[in-house]
Each structure stands twice: as C-alpha cells, then as structure tokens.
Amino acid sequence: MTRADAAAWLLGRDRYLILTHRRPDGDTVGSAAALCRALRALGKSAHVLKNPEVTEKYLPLLSGLTVDAPQAGQTVISVDVASKNMLPDRFAALLPAIELRLDHHAGESFTPLELVDPEMGACGELIWDLLNLWGLKMDRKIAEALYTAVSTDTGCFRYANTTAHTFTVAAACAQAGGDLFSINQAIFETTSLAKLRLSGYAAEHIRRSQGGKIAVFPLPKAVETALEATEDDLENVSGLPRSLPGVALAATLRENPGGSVKVSLRAAPGYDAAAICRNFGGGGHRGAAGATLKMSLEAATQAMEQAMAEAL
Numbered sequence: 001m002t003r004a005d006a007a008a009w010l011l012g013r014d015r016y017l018i019l020t021h022r023r024p025d026g027d028t029v030g031s032a033a034a035l036c037r038a039l040r041a042l043g044k045s046a047h048v049l050k051n052p053e054v055t056e057k058y059l060p061l062l063s064g065l066t067v068d069a070p071q072a073g074q075t076v077i078s079v080d081v082a083s084k085n086m087l088p089d090r091f092a093a094l095l096p097a098i099e100l101r102l103d104h105h106a107g108e109s110f111t112p113l114e115l116v117d118p119e120m121g122a123c124g125e126l127i128w129d130l131l132n133l134w135g136l137k138m139d140r141k142i143a144e145a146l147y148t149a150v151s152t153d154t155g156c157f158r159y160a161n162t163t164a165h166t167f168t169v170a171a172a173c174a175q176a177g178g179d180l181f182s183i184n185q186a187i188f189e190t191t192s193l194a195k196l197r198l199s200g201y202a203a204e205h206i207r208r209s210q211g212g213k214i215a216v217f218p219l220p221k222a223v224e225t226a227l228e229a230t231e232d233d234l235e236n237v238s239g240l241p242r243s244l245p246g247v248a249l250a251a252t253l254r255e256n257p258g259g260s261v262k263v264s265l266r267a268a269p270g271y272d273a274a275a276i277c278r279n280f281g282g283g284g285h286r287g288a289a290g291a292t293l294k295m296s297l298e299a300a301t302q303a304m305e306q307a308m309a310e311a312l
C-alpha cells in the first residue's frame, strides 16, 4: 500500500484495535498511542490492546487508550511489528484477524494489507505522514508519543537510520508543544543503578575478536537476575558492545525463559546485520537485526562470532 492508500483505508473503517510488539519499545508504544489518538480525533473508535510487557517508562503514553481484550468486529492493525514471531504470545490468536500492518521493517508479510517503508528510521515517522495526509494537527499528547517513537528508534537521532525526515517529525513535535526536554531526560539521561552495574559487567565480559572489529556480549539470565535488572534497564543493552571503538559488528545475547537465546546484532555502515541474522531465521534492518537461537548461551555466542567473522 502507499501512504495515501492506507490513509484512505483507515478513513473508511472504524472500531480500531491496535497491536504492539513483544518486548515493547518506545517506537511501538509511541506509534500505537499516536495513531490511536489520531483515529479518535477523526471521530473513530480506537483502542490499543493492553500489552502487559509495556514498562513503566512508556506506560503513561497509553493512559486512557488501552483495552484488556479484543471484541468481535474490530478492525485489527499492528504497528512496528516486524514478523508474526514479534507478536506477544497472548496476541497470537489475533494473528488471522490483523488486516493491516504499519511498519518500517522489511521483514516477512503476515497480513493481507501492509504499509511498510524500510527507509523510515521509526514507525512513528510513517504515522506522522498519515496524520499529514488526514490534515490533522498534532496535539501535545500525540506530539509526545511520536517524539518518543522517533527518538528511541534512532538512539536520540544518533543512529544511521536518522534522516532529514526524522528531524522534520521531531521539529513538528516541538512545534506542537511537546515537552521534549522531559522525554529526553527520562529516556536518555536518567540511568539506574542496575544499568550502571550492567555496564560494569559488560566491561568485563564483552569478548572481542578479529582485531576488535567484532564484539559479543553474552548476558546470562542469572546475571540479569542478580543485578535486579528490569526490561527498562536492559532496553539498550545491545548498545554496549557497539560502543567500543573500531567495532563493525556487535552482538548482545540474552537467554529467553524457554532456553533459547535472543541475539541483538548491530552493524556499522557498510555491514549488514539483517543478512547475518537471516542465517539463523531472524531478520531486521542493515544496521540492527535480531534472531532467536535454540542452543545454549555459549554455543549461540560462538555461532554468532563465527557468522560475524565470515561476514567481515
């Protein structure tokens, strides 16, 4: 679909139920909140399906917008959900009901209709384009939701996915009266003791190879527990190995409860994180991608080190 197609399609329907992804980040939550408020401003009924994994930092964005359970006859759409595996388990039964996916991940198609633009640094940028097509003016709450979406997915406008369009959206959020300073303080400046301890652990356990071009950070579940790290504390843990000088490919590996290992891979410009992750059934963007490996943490770490070395 083009943006105009999606805008018209959304205008022609009602009773929206918006789905966010597993381990929800600022982009999926901010995009869902902004789209929900925009649809309501258009006179539609719209809700975001409650995702219990949303952390305290992003929960206020969804205030007054969520419902606990789906209802019959709703128009179900997803935002920032790259693949059906990214749907929370409790949303799985809704998969056949999702009519439209709004996203910026190239990933696999899993809905009859989709508006996907991998050129966008954040899904929130796509939502802003829809608002413009509808001629909607952002209010402060929409502006703060969209700013949260675009700032988090671009690492506060530092990652390679940041474009002029990203800044245009951010400027519009400022113009609409969003309290951007408070968002920046809460998301990018404030840290926690657990986060600082995590950095300390990372400094001692990141493994470097290929002359420092590759860095991997295996993080055992037992360590997360011992450091009392919450999902908020761990949100940007994949940035730690990448922060070392000279690193071209950086992977952070976390143990899932079921015994599998979740890999977050980051690549410097000129390298393709998604291509490496596809070897393991995953995917994503050139700069940032992920995969789930059904093996021990140590075996997954070695498998990633080998795949990354081959990709250099």
Ligand SMILES: [Mn+2]
Residues within 6 Å of the ligand: 027, 028, 080, 104, 121, 122, 123, 153
């Ligand atoms: Mn995103």
